[in-house]
Each structure stands twice: as structure tokens, then as C-alpha cells.
Amino acid sequence: MGGKVSCTLGEVKNRADFILYWGGNPAECHPRHFTKYTIMQKGKFLPEGRKGRTMVLVDIRETMSVKAADIFLQVRPGKDFEVITALRALVKGNRVDTALVEETGLKLEQLQDLVDRMKRCKFGVIFFGMGLSMTRGKHMNSAAVLTLAAEMNAFTKFVAMPMRGHGNVAGADMVLRWTTGYPFGVNLCRGFPRFNPGEFSTVDLLVRGDIDAAFVLGADPGATMPQPGIDTLARVPTIVLDPKVTHTSRLARVHITTSVTGISSPGTAYRMDEVPLPLRPVLKSPYPSDEEVVRRIIAAVDKKTAWLPRPETMSSGVA
Amino acid sequence: MLRITGGKVYDPANGINGEVRDICIADGKVVANVEGGRTIDANGMIVFPGGVDIHTHVAGAALNFARALTPENQRVAAKFMRTKDTRMGIGGQTPTTFATGYLYAGMGYTTVVEAAVPILSAKHTHEELRDTPIVDKACCLLMGNNELVMDLLEVGEYEKAKHTVAWLISAAKTYGIKAVNPGGVAAWKFGKDAKQIHSPIDGYNKVNPGTIIANLAKIVDELGLPHPMHLHCNNLGVPGNVSTTLETMKLLEGNRAHMAHLQFHAYGGDDWHNMRSESVQLAEYFNAHPNLTCDAGAVLFGNAVTITADGPWQHLLYQLTGRKWGNLDVENETGCGIVPYTYKGSNLVNAVQWAVGLELLLLINDPWRIFLTTDHPNGACFWRYPEIIHLLMHADIRRERVRALPDAALSRIYLADLDREYTLYEIAIITSAGPARALGMKQKGHLGVGADADIAIYNQNPDGELMFRYPRYVIKGGEVAVEEGEIRSVKDGHEFVCQPSYDEKIEDYLKPVFQQQYTMSFENYPVEAERVHGMQIAECSYHKETRTGAPEGDSPRTTPPSGG
Numbered sequence: 001m002g003g004k005v006s007c008t009l010g011e012v013k014n015r016a017d018f019i020l021y022w023g024g025n026p027a028e029c030h031p032r033h034f035t036k037y038t039i040m041q042k043g044k045f046l047p048e049g050r051k052g053r054t055m056v057l058v059d060i061r062e063t064m065s066v067k068a069a070d071i072f073l074q075v076r077p078g079k080d081f082e083v084i085t086a087l088r089a090l091v092k093g094n095r096v097d098t099a100l101v102e103e104t105g106l107k108l109e110q111l112q113d114l115v116d117r118m119k120r121c122k123f124g125v126i127f128f129g130m131g132l133s134m135t136r137g138k139h140m141n142s143a144a145v146l147t148l149a150a151e152m153n154a155f156t157k158f159v160a161m162p163m164r165g166h167g168n169v170a171g172a173d174m175v176l177r178w179t180t181g182y183p184f185g186v187n188l189c190r191g192f193p194r195f196n197p198g199e200f201s202t203v204d205l206l207v208r209g210d211i212d213a214a215f216v217l218g219a220d221p222g223a224t225m226p227q228p229g230i231d232t233l234a235r236v237p238t239i240v241l242d243p244k245v246t247h248t249s250r251l252a253r254v255h256i257t258t259s260v261t262g263i264s265s266p267g268t269a270y271r272m273d274e275v276p277l278p279l280r281p282v283l284k285s286p287y288p289s290d291e292e293v294v295r296r297i298i299a300a301v302d303k304k305t306a307w308l309p310r311p312e313t314m315s316s317g318v319a
Numbered sequence: 320m321l322r323i324t325g326g327k328v329y330d331p332a333n334g335i336n337g338e339v340r341d342i343c344i345a346d347g348k349v350v351a352n353v354e355g356g357r358t359i360d361a362n363g364m365i366v367f368p369g370g371v372d373i374h375t376h377v378a379g380a381a382l383n384f385a386r387a388l389t390p391e392n393q394r395v396a397a398k399f400m401r402t403k404d405t406r407m408g409i410g411g412q413t414p415t416t417f418a419t420g421y422l423y424a425g426m427g428y429t430t431v432v433e434a435a436v437p438i439l440s441a442k443h444t445h446e447e448l449r450d451t452p453i454v455d456k457a458c459c460l461l462m463g464n465n466e467l468v469m470d471l472l473e474v475g476e477y478e479k480a481k482h483t484v485a486w487l488i489s490a491a492k493t494y495g496i497k498a499v500n501p502g503g504v505a506a507w508k509f510g511k512d513a514k515q516i517h518s519p520i521d522g523y524n525k526v527n528p529g530t531i532i533a534n535l536a537k538i539v540d541e542l543g544l545p546h547p548m549h550l551h552c553n554n555l556g557v558p559g560n561v562s563t564t565l566e567t568m569k570l571l572e573g574n575r576a577h578m579a580h581l582q583f584h585a586y587g588g589d590d591w592h593n594m595r596s597e598s599v600q601l602a603e604y605f606n607a608h609p610n611l612t613c614d615a616g617a618v619l620f621g622n623a624v625t626i627t628a629d630g631p632w633q634h635l636l637y638q639l640t641g642r643k644w645g646n647l648d649v650e651n652e653t654g655c656g657i658v659p660y661t662y663k664g665s666n667l668v669n670a671v672q673w674a675v676g677l678e679l680l681l682l683i684n685d686p687w688r689i690f691l692t693t694d695h696p697n698g699a700c701f702w703r704y705p706e707i708i709h710l711l712m713h714a715d716i717r718r719e720r721v722r723a724l725p726d727a728a729l730s731r732i733y734l735a736d737l738d739r740e741y742t743l744y745e746i747a748i749i750t751s752a753g754p755a756r757a758l759g760m761k762q763k764g765h766l767g768v769g770a771d772a773d774i775a776i777y778n779q780n781p782d783g784e785l786m787f788r789y790p791r792y793v794i795k796g797g798e799v800a801v802e803e804g805e806i807r808s809v810k811d812g813h814e815f816v817c818q819p820s821y822d823e824k825i826e827d828y829l830k831p832v833f834q835q836q837y838t839m840s841f842e843n844y845p846v847e848a849e850r851v852h853g854m855q856i857a858e859c860s861y862h863k864e865t866r867t868g869a870p871e872g873d874s875p876r877t878t879p880p881s882g883g
């Protein structure tokens with residue numbers, strides 16, 4: 001089994017002499033990634049900076065990021081899982097069928113060369129983007145690439161990290177974990193947390209129409225959800241907290257304008273490597289912060305007669 | 320105001336051994352007398368100072384990583400329903416924060432020390448501790464692999480290293496420091512480890528694990544921190560590691576140190592097939608060296624999740640078990656590894672580990688120097704402490720359990736030969752009075768006038784497991800927090816923090832180095848005071864003359880017994 005073998009971005013900056021981006025276009029989607037954390041930086045153990053590092057890009061098409069890469073491997077769409085599986089076999093020294101590799105759009109020699117480089121490096125890292133985790137294979141691809149990185153540690157130091165984005169998604173994930181035990185897709189309807197991605201994830205609930213109301217904070221599902229999900233948001237009372245007008249706010253029953261966190265109100269954001277950063281406001285805003293609005297809503301709800309499940313005797317905690 | 324009357328009081332710090340006397344409480348403290356207010360009739364019950372857990376992992380990036388990695392554990396764990404006064408949550412191996420507070424308080428524990436905090440993510444740890452209700456908290460900062468400090472030691476800059484450590488503790492708002500596999504985690508950043516105490520660490524010419532250990536112990540004592548250096552030795556979990564542990568202890572002569580989860584460091588043999596207990600040898604050395612305290616890090620059979628800053632050990636465990644592996648190296652500071660694990664009675668290695676934890680608790684003769692822990696959730700979950708108490712109190716039950724082990728285990732352990740049975744007085748020491756003293760928390764772990772009114776009241780029962788699992792009342796800060804298994808008061812506890820003094824010029828040195836090696840700006844690195852909920856600053860007033868592990872009843876730190 002794999003797991004998740006990772007590090008904070010400073011380790012990449014200081015040590016990574018082999019950097020592989022898979023299914024992502026950092027030059028356009030994470031424009032500070034190259035300069036602040038990865039290939040361009042001089043690190044504690046990489047005084048030469050860019051010269052001391054090898055950068056490989058794996059993607060289905062040529063993007064702006066290709067220019068920054070030493071090696072570009074173009075995979076046929078939907079064949080990522082096969083490539084990762086072949087790499088895992090080569091890492092272990094197993095024989096891989098040439099014809100099977102060629103179906104992925106790559107050659108066996110290219111993969112063998114990649115594996116040799118991976119084994120030769122002192123510190124390797126794989127950053128994988130939505131081009132891997134949200135295409136054919138989805139979480140199977142993520143699991144496979146994480147396992148590849150874990151298994152590489154039998155030969156040299158190796159880590160992997162998803163290229164997350166979209167505001168403070170990592171922060172939401174962290175808070176959900178310590179309050180409910182699960183990172184997302186949590187259902188509290190029974191008075192305690194239950195987890196089932198595919199059943200309780202936002203997209204599934206919206207598409208099935210399994211909700212009576214929606215409260216949207218720091219997201220614009222009206223722009224990204226499948227149409228049946230958007231129809232649900234328009235049908236039920238939807239409340240949106242957002243500094244600006246969004247696709248979701250247009251179909252919402254209530255839109256409360258809030259100040260922009262990090263610009264006009266303070267807060268904490270988690271980086272993609274799960275390091276918390278304090279946000280300091282630089283401007284004043286006439287609008288309340290998200291936090292203030294949520295607190296006022298909680299206070300108002302608290303005044304209502306509570307519907308609660310019958311208090312249960314605390315269990316002993318035996319698993 | 321509150322009076323507890325009729326109960327047998329066990330207050331070892333004040334030499335009170337089961338005498339029936341009243342405990343009076345006002346304004347959250349134990350006082351000599353009160354008029355009026357509620358009276359709790361504790362007839363037929365025993366009264367203990369609230370439990371103090373000196374080493375546990377309940378909050379922060381590593382634990383939160385483990386939660387995400389093991390949803391299958393949460394699925395089958397105890398569920399906490401939301402009620403009018405309590406939040407929902409999940410128990411199990413890696414409880415959610417609110418559940419952690421309820422589970423500890425529900426067992427009579429009122430103070431917990433989160434043992435492993437990276438500075439880079441200390442903000443996160445404090446946020447989780449804020450969401451951990453009822454209990455008081457403190458935490459230890461990971462320092463044994465901090466490259467800022469190691470680089471200074473490499474060039475012989477001891478004073479600068481000391482000021483750096485003081486600055487880092489102040490910045491991270493922690494109570495003490497912990498060294499985990501000193502040098503080994505730094506070496507792990509390039510896939511190596513540090514197995515020899517006196518060999519230079521990968522990437523260094525002079526600094527070896529011994530340098531780090533000896534210097535940090537000295538720094539902590541010179542800074543006057545109330546709690547000694549908390550140490551997780553090199554070679555954790557490995558057959559034959561007792562030699563490393565003994566070598567390490569020799570380096571510590573002349574300074575205080577707290578040896579964390581000693582069970583994991585007390586093995587003989589040289590491979591997994593001939594691994595054996597070396598508890599006798601280790602306890603003998605330990606007994607003769609009063610500068611040391613330790614916690615057991617006992618193992619119980621069943622499911623666990625191993626979580627430690629010891630990255631290289633976790634990689635080995637992943638290779639041995641083939642189970643899931645989580646790893647998170649933290650730039651320039653530390654690492655973190657997670658592997659789910661099941662301790663099986665039928666497994667020879669696990670059988671030895673189970674025995675060693677109990678053996679150390681029985682062979683270390685001063686209960687003021689060994690404390691009850693399981694290195695939660697590494698050896699077992701904290702909510703299983705009552706099972707260990709029961710075994711400590713009954714030699715016959717231990718022997719019965721030993722008989723169930725594989726035959727091959729019997730020649731490798733000492734447990735069946737040990738007759739010692741803990742008294743209630745000694746249980747009160749290893750679960751409360753002792754750890755409070757080792758932490759230098761003068762207001763904790765006793766029931767004398769002026770103490771924090773943190774009290775656990777149990778129905779006296781010959782079944783120690785049953786008795787300690789379900790306290791009749793738990794009082795925290797003078798308020799009834801738990802009554803017959805139900806949470807009554809959900810006030811938040813305090814967090815204790817130390818702010819050792821340092822030369823402010825150290826920032827001029829640190830800032831440029833920091834900007835070069837980190838990916839966060841220097842200004843964003845320290846934890847803001849507002850982030851630490853209920854912060855109380857503890858004095859850094861330790862002086863070398865003060866002894867640790869003072870004999871029972873006559874410690875200079877005791878306060879006069881209360882009346883009644």
C-alpha cells in the first residue's frame with residue numbers, strides 16, 4: 001500500500017534536485033511556484049539554483065510550462081495510470097512490455113531514462129495537478145502516483161504533493177479534519193460525523209437534489225457544478241457570502257457582501273503543503289468579514305429553540 | 320463554592336494516603352474552608368488530584384494528517400452526539416479535538432501535554448488546542464533536528480544556539496522542548512538516519528546526536544525552563560537499542576532530562592527474531608540516576624496508529640508492515656511519519672513490547688520518576704490507561720496474561736517474575752502528582768491549599784479498570800465537569816506557555832538566515848499571542864540545585880495539607 005509521502009515547500013527549495021510536474025501547468029495556474037519554491041530558487045543544498053535541478057513535465061498537451069522543463073513527456077489522454085504503473089514496475093526492476101508502453105504515447109526507453117534519473121537524484125519530488133487527479137482514473141491516479149513516490153524511498157529520498165489551489169481549500173480541509181475526523185464529504189445529519197465521498201460530497205448532494213438549503217462560503221459552485229446541481233441551488237434557499245457578484249450569488253435567495261479575507265480582513269490560510277499563514281489586512285472595507293457574519297448567524301440560530309438528538313450517555317470510546 | 324466530604328483522599332504530594340478528609344474549593348482553587356455552596360458526598364469513593372498526561376499526541380499537523388489517512392478507523396470509532404452543551408465528534412485512535420477533551424475529562428484527566436510541535440505549524444497546533452475543551456494544555460517544541468540550532472553547534476556557537484532556542488520557544492508559544500531522534504530526522508531529509516550517538520550526522524562534520532542531546536539538555540536547564548528536555552532517543556523501536564539508550568543517559572549526567580516512552584528504547588537482541596526485554600538493565604541504571612524522569616510508553620494489544628517526528632523509523636515500519644505510510648518533512652526543523660499498526664499478542668515482537676512497558680513501570684522503584692503513558696496513539700490510545708492501571712495493581716492478572724503469550728516470548732521477558740503491585744497512592748503518583756512535578760506545574764497534581772481544583776472522584780471498586788474508567792465526578796477548575804459519565808461543564812482550559820529570555824540581537828542573526836532557508840517571511844513565523852487561547856505564562860525559574868524526583872511527602876514544592 002502507498003499512503004502520502006510529502007514535505008513542506010521549503011524542503012523542495014533547499015534540497016530537490018529532481019522535480020517532476022504531472023498533469024499541471026504551474027507556469028499559468030501557480031505562477032509563483034517555479035520562482036518561490038521550486039526550480040528557480042537557490043537552496044541550502046543547491047547553491048547553483050536552476051542548474052542544479054532537473055525538471056520533468058508530464059502532460060497530455062504542450063502548455064506554457066514546457067519551456068521551463070528539461071524533459072517533456074507527452075502522454076496520450078487517459079493513459080496516465082498506465083504510465084505510472086509501468087514506472088512502478090521499472091522502479092522494481094520488473095520487465096515491461098514495449099507494446100503496452102507504446103499505447104500511452106511514450107517509449108519504453110523514455111520511461112527507463114526517467115526511472116534512472118529518479119533513482120540517481122538525491123531528493124525527488126512529484127507535483128501532480130488536476131490533469132492527473134480529475135481525469136480518467138481520478139483518485140486511482142492520485143493513489144498510484146503517491147505510491148510511486150513512497151516506493152521510490154527504497155532507493156532515494158522521494159516525496160509527492162498535490163498542486164492544490166482555489167483559495168483556502170487546504171484550510172477548510174484541515175478544520176474539518178480536527179472537528180469531524182474527515183477531510184471533506186462529511187454529513188452531520190445524525191448528530192455525529194459520517195464520511196462518504198460520492199454520497200455526501202457537495203456535488204453529489206446537489207446533483208441528487210438531496211438538500212433543503214445551501215450556505216455557500218468562499219466558493220462559486222454555480223460556475224463549476226453540473227447543471228442539475230446548479231438547478232438545485234436555484235430551487236432551494238441559497239445564501240452566499242462573497243465580496244463580489246458570482247454565478248452562485250446571481251441565483252441565490254440571499255447574497256451578503258463581505259470583505260475580502262487577506263485584503264480587508266484578517267485570517268489564516270493554509271498553503272498547499274498545509275503550512276498555516278496569517279493573513280494581514282492592508283485595506284479597510286465597509287463590509288463585515290465572513291467570520292463576523294457567520295458568528296452573527298450562529299448567535300441568531302442559538303436563540304431559536306434547538307432541535308437536537310436526545311443526549312446520549314457518553315460512550316467509553318472503545319473502537 | 321464546593322465541599323467534597325467523606326472521600327478517601329490520595330494526595331501524594333502532600334503525603335496524604337487514603338485518609339478521609341474534606342476538600343474545599345472556591346474560585347477554582349483548593350482552599351482551607353468554605354461556608355455554604357454545594358457539598359459532594361464522597362462516602363465510599365476515592366479522591367485523586369486530576370490526571371496529568373505528560374506525553375500524548377492530540378493536536379497539530381501530524382495528528383490531523385493521521386486523521387485524514389485513517390478514515391476506516393473513524394468509521395468504527397465511538398461517536399459523540401451533539402448536545403446542547405457539547406459538540407459532536409469521533410473517538411477512536413485519533414479522536415477529534417472536542418472528543419479528546421471529553422474523553423480525557425471523562426477519565427479524570429485534567430491536564431495534557433501535546434508532545435511534538437513543529438514551529439512552522441505551531442499556529443495550527445494552538446488552533447486545535449483551542450478546540451480541545453475542559454482540559455488544561457501545554458506543548459513541547461520539536462528541537463532535536465532544528466538546522467538553525469545544529470548549524471550553530473557545528474561552528475561552536477553555543478551561546479547563539481541557546482538564544483536561538485529561547486527565541487524559538489517564545490515564538491512558538493510552547494512550554495518546553497522535545498528532541499526526537501536527534502540528528503536522525505535531519506539526516507532523513509536525504510533518506511538517511513543517525514544510528515550512532517557519537518558519529519557525525521550526515522551533512523555535518525562535528526555535530527553528532529550526542530552533541531545535540533548534551534547541548535539541548537544544558538540549554539533547557541540554563542534557560543530555567545520548568546520542564547527538562549523531553550527526549551525521544553535515537554534507534555526507537557529497534558532490537559538492541561538499549562545500548563543507545565544507556566549511552567544517551569550517560570551523556571545527560573549533570574543535567575535534567577525526561578526520557579519519553581522508555582518502553583520503545585529498552586530492547587536487547589540484534590534482529591527481530593531474537594529481540595528481548597532489557598528492562599532490568601535499563602531500570603537499574605535509571606534507578607541510580609535521579610536527574611532523569613521518564614514515561615512508560617506502554618503498549619496494549621489492539622489497533623494503534625503510530626505517529627512520530629521520527630521519519631526514518633516510520634519508513635522502516637512501512638517496509639515491515641506494508642501498510643499505509645504518511646510522511647511530512649518540515650523544512651529545516653523536523654519530520655513526521657504515520658503508519659497504522661496492530662499489536663498482536665501472538666506476535667513475538669509485540670509480546671516483548673507489551674511486557675517491557677509494564678516491566679519498566681514495576682522495576683523503576685521511584686514512582687515519582689516514571690509516569691503512565693502509552694505515547695498515545697502509538698502504543699495504545701490514552702482512553703485505555705485504566706487497563707494498564709489494573710495490570711499494575713494485580714500480579715496474578717499479569718501472570719495470567721503472560722501465560723497467553725507465545726511460549727517463545729517467555730524466555731525473553733521478566734514480567735512473570737515481578738510481584739510488585741501498585742497501591743492507589745502510587746497510582747495517584749504516576750498519573751498525576753509525579754508528572755505534574757516533572758512538568759514543574761506547582762498548581763497541578765495535588766490537593767493542598769492553593770492548588771488548582773482539578774479533582775477526580777471514583778467509586779471505590781476492586782476492579783481498578785472499571786473504577787478508573789468511569790469516575791463518579793470530575794472537577795476541573797472548581798467546576799463539576801463530568802458527573803456519572805456525562806459532561807456537565809464545558810469551560811475551556813488554559814494553555815501554559817514559557818517565554819524564556821533571550822538577547823534580542825539574536826533576531827539580527829536569525830532573520831537573514833531564515834529568509835534564505837525558509838519559505839515563509841520571518842514576520843509571519845512567530846505565533847501571535849491572540850492565537851493561544853487562555854494563555855498563562857509560566858515562570859522559567861528552575862535552578863540547577865533543585866532536585867527532580869524528590870522523595871514522596873517531603874518535597875520543597877509541597878503546600879500545606881488542607882484541613883478536615
Ligand SMILES: [Zn+2]
Nearest residue numbers: 374376434694
Ligand atoms: Zn510521542
